[in-house]
Amino acid sequence: MSDQAIPSPAATHPHKVRRDGPRKPKPGPWPWLDQGGRFSWLKATVLFGCFAPMLWLLWRWATDALGPEPLTEATHQTGSWCIRFLLISLAVTPARWTLGWPRVMQLRRMLGLAALGYALAHLALYVGNEHLRLWHVLLEIVKRPYLSTGFTALIGLSVLGWTSTDGWLRRLGRDWKRLHRLVYPLTALGILHFYMQSKINISEPALMTGFFLWLMLWRLVPARWRGNPLPLFPIALLAALGAAGLEYAWYAGTTKLPAAAILAANLDLEFEFRPAIWVLIAGLAVAGLAGAWWAIRQVFREPPTLPAPRGLRE
Numbered sequence: 001m002s003d004q005a006i007p008s009p010a011a012t013h014p015h016k017v018r019r020d021g022p023r024k025p026k027p028g029p030w031p032w033l034d035q036g037g038r039f040s041w042l043k044a045t046v047l048f049g050c051f052a053p054m055l056w057l058l059w060r061w062a063t064d065a066l067g068p069e070p071l072t073e074a075t076h077q078t079g080s081w082c083i084r085f086l087l088i089s090l091a092v093t094p095a096r097w098t099l100g101w102p103r104v105m106q107l108r109r110m111l112g113l114a115a116l117g118y119a120l121a122h123l124a125l126y127v128g129n130e131h132l133r134l135w136h137v138l139l140e141i142v143k144r145p146y147l148s149t150g151f152t153a154l155i156g157l158s159v160l161g162w163t164s165t166d167g168w169l170r171r172l173g174r175d176w177k178r179l180h181r182l183v184y185p186l187t188a189l190g191i192l193h194f195y196m197q198s199k200i201n202i203s204e205p206a207l208m209t210g211f212f213l214w215l216m217l218w219r220l221v222p223a224r225w226r227g228n229p230l231p232l233f234p235i236a237l238l239a240a241l242g243a244a245g246l247e248y249a250w251y252a253g254t255t256k257l258p259a260a261a262i263l264a265a266n267l268d269l270e271f272e273f274r275p276a277i278w279v280l281i282a283g284l285a286v287a288g289l290a291g292a293w294w295a296i297r298q299v300f301r302e303p304p305t306l307p308a309p310r311g312l313r314e
């Protein structure tokens with residue numbers, strides 16, 4: 001019997017008739033497809049970019065290029081990439097507004113999941129380095145504050161990863177956004193774990209702090225200013241000052257190093273640039289490029305359509 005012979009309940013039930021035509025086939029779960037189920041070069045390229053650090057790490061491991069302690073080195077590398085992907089995922093929304101590029105938003109979930117993937121690999125490598133003694137690892141996590149901090153961040157990231165699906169988005173409604181705002185404190189915890197495990201040199205966590213501050217400060221910009229490149233200049237300066245201040249506070253509060261001299265070294269540009277200077281350079285470069293892009297878009301923007309004169313309106 002043909003399908004047409006028996007009308008479906010949706011066709012007969014007055015409340016179930018779809019007004020928007022037949023249901024579109026749901027795109028598969030493949031991360032290289034866009035929302036319409038078509039192959040997306042953008043998503044495929046970024047997906048490859050997410051795997052690239054892991055492939056590079058595996059290659060170096062296979063060719064004995066990871067040094068005398070490959071497990072320790074791989075633990076460090078995966079930890080760093082977790083923070084980097086978290087920051088990149090937080091940069092997606094600013095990119096959407098400063099570049100006027102809404103499509104970039106479809107990359108956010110993939111980048112966040114990449115961060116989680118590197119965090120899980122990081123934990124697995126640490127457990128491997130501890131000869132798979134799970135009970136010992138658990139005790140270490142409880143005993144050592146830097147591990148407890150990393151562990152808390154990992155649990156939080158796992159919850160966000162688990163609830164990142166469309167199904168959870170629908171189920172949680174407005175609460176989904178509130179829950180996923182936890183990514184800000186969780187990134188901060190990850191950076192704190194980075195500081196705590198660093199011995200004397202905290203240059204890289206200080207750099208990450210500056211970028212994180214930039215991303216947080218950008219979120220304080222009122223919505224109507226978000227497409228405008230001007231706020232990016234003070235944000236660059238404030239993020240750099242914040243990075244220098246936190247670097248000072250860390251050295252002063254947790255070490256016997258001359259924190260004031262390290263702070264003053266930010267002004268000495270003759271030798272190595274301090275992290276805060278790199279944050280300033282990167283922030284100003286972003287502001288300059290965003291300004292140039294904004295100017296180009298103003299020139300090529302379609303002229304606004306004027307409303308028809310009163311007499312000609314229908």
Ligand code: HEM
Nearest residue numbers: 076079080082083119123126147150151153154190194197
């Ligand atoms: C159960 C969770 C975690 C454990 C047990 C753990 C453990 C470790 C260990 C043992 C180190 C190396 C410390 C050393 O050699 O002295 C490390 C470094 C690091 N971890 Fe974690 N971690 C965890 C979670 C995380 C998370 C969630 C992140 C990111 C958000 C993260 C980011 C880092 C970073 C950036 C480093 C330093 C890498 C470098 O030196 O370049 N960790 N972690």
